[in-house]
Amino acid sequence: MRFHHSNLSPLVPLLAPCTRPTNTQREARIAEMGRAPCCDKANVKKGPWSPEEDAKLKAYIEQHGTGGNWIALPQKIGLKRCGKSCRLRWLNYLRPNIKHGGFSEEEDNIICSLYVSIGSRWSIIAAQLPGRTDNDIKNYWNTRLKKKLLGKQRKEQQAQVRRVSNNHQKQDVKRESENLIVASEVINLVPYWSAEYSSVPMPVTDVSFQHFGLNNQTSLRNLMVNKLEGVRFSSDQQQQQQPYTNACEIPSLPDQVFPTMVNHVAVVSNETNSVTYQPTNIFEGFENFPSDFCELVCVNPHQMDRSMGSFNYGVESMDVMSNGGSTNTTSTESTSWGDMSSLVYSPLVSDYEGCRQGIPHDVVAFEECKYFGMQMQ
DNA sequence: AAGCTATGCAACCGCAGACTT
């Protein structure tokens, strides 16, 4: 266990008298007992970096490396900066081969495609774009790309509303709305690993990506179904106990799979804390489901991700109950990305820090891909 | 030219998880 004297305020004796502590004393005690601040905030400089600071940091890291300890780094160099600040400056600005601005159409598509698939996991997205930082991509998405896509999305929706208004049969409206999902700009993005983007290196893993993109209705449906399926919505108990260890094992889902999700819901009584099951249509209240979903996917995929997450939690509770109240180990799998340790590394990683100290980002992406039920070969 | 608003981007913050002792 490491002990930093700097964490202890010299003003506070270790055996303080039992009087009401001042704020300073309280903070010092907290520092003693719990998590220490990463740096002495009173003595660190904040704000933009000067060229001199940049030069010092760059020169030191190029010569000695980070030493695996960002906290100690600024002291060694003589910088009055927080270690985290140094790390950020290096990763986002000073390290070699960083590209700033000037995102190409190709990069736009990659970002959008991945955002739709995995949400705001910028580090994973950045790992697929050599020279780009997660911060850069995040900023680019928030300031430009999102607006760009929203503009296109609105046009699509307006055109679609006109088409749908001519269709009076409910069934047809539903089918049409589903097509809207697929037709929307975001969904139709060509998957970045397709041959069309030949200049972008294909991820090389044991399992190569083939159909990650949501470029057809089946993929989209599978995305949703598998996300739900992944939390054992199916009545197939055998399948419930067998998490997919390989995306190849994800069964192709029959067209009738949606009706199986119209099932039962756990109702918790506030008074007795008992749980009962009531038959329900889980899409109740989602009469506009397809278009709602489209909006989530196209306008705020991250929100969709969270929405699906709440689905997960709801379903997990069913899982627990269906086991007679015993904890079900599989429920963890449905909320985490699972154990990735057995998966292989891919050479397709950004070069810095040995892929951020060995985190196989594209493997994470693969896991997520698997999680979302994307098809792979 | 001055003031206001919108935009872009660098940097900060807090949290979670991994690692270490």
Added chain:
DNA sequence: TAAGTCTGCGGTTGCATAGCT
């Protein structure tokens, strides 16, 4: 195994500047 420490991530903030009135 528990608790301290460090790193990395995503969300947010604040400043500089461009564009508009």
